[in-house]
Amino acid sequence: MDLCGPLRVQSINGKKYILVIVDDYSRFTWVKFLRSKDETPVVVINLLKQLQVSLNKTVRFVRTDNGTEFVNKALTDYYESVGITHEKIVLRTPQQNGVVERRNCTLVEAARTMLIFSKALLFLWAEVVATACYTQN
Incomplete structure (x- = not known):
């Protein structure tokens, strides 16, 4: 998963960030829109719970960059309580987290094209x- 933003223009609901989550196996993508980076832990925890219930599958690994929005006490405690391994990559190295970085670019470019x-x-x-x-x- 990766957080993209802040974007220059707020959305109609006042959102400025895009949280992109990509399943490594199927490449299925979820996007969540946030007002600030502080909302990230709550949104991630709720999404992981929702995925585990709706898909009846357990999430075993989460791969993110080493940004402060993903490395904090709330998420670390949740990962430990559920048994999720958090793989942290070096900050600002798209080579290590290429799947979600490419998906970010693809989504933003498609959105720009559609808006134009x-x-x-x-x-x-x-x-x-x-x-x-x-x-x-």
């Missing part, structure tokens, strides 16, 4: 990114 060709207003970027993610899945 539809001549939509810029504050609709979150809806366009969600549509691009849905289309790519």
Whole structure:
């Protein structure tokens, strides 16, 4: 998973960050939109719980960069309590976390293209990114 932002234009709901989560096996992608980096632990924990219940599968590994939004006490405690191994890579090295970094680029480029060709207003970027993610899945 990776956090992209802050974006220059807030979405219609005041969001400025995109949290991109990619399944390593199927390459299925989830996007969550956040107002600030502080929301990351709550959103990640809720999404992991939701995935484990809805898919009836256990998450065993989480790979993120070494950013402060992913390395904190709340997430570390949750990972330890559930038995998830947190793989941390070096910050700002897309070579080590290439799957999600490429997906970030693909989603943002698709969203830009859709905004340009539809001549939509810029504050609709979150809806366009969600549509691009849905289309790519």
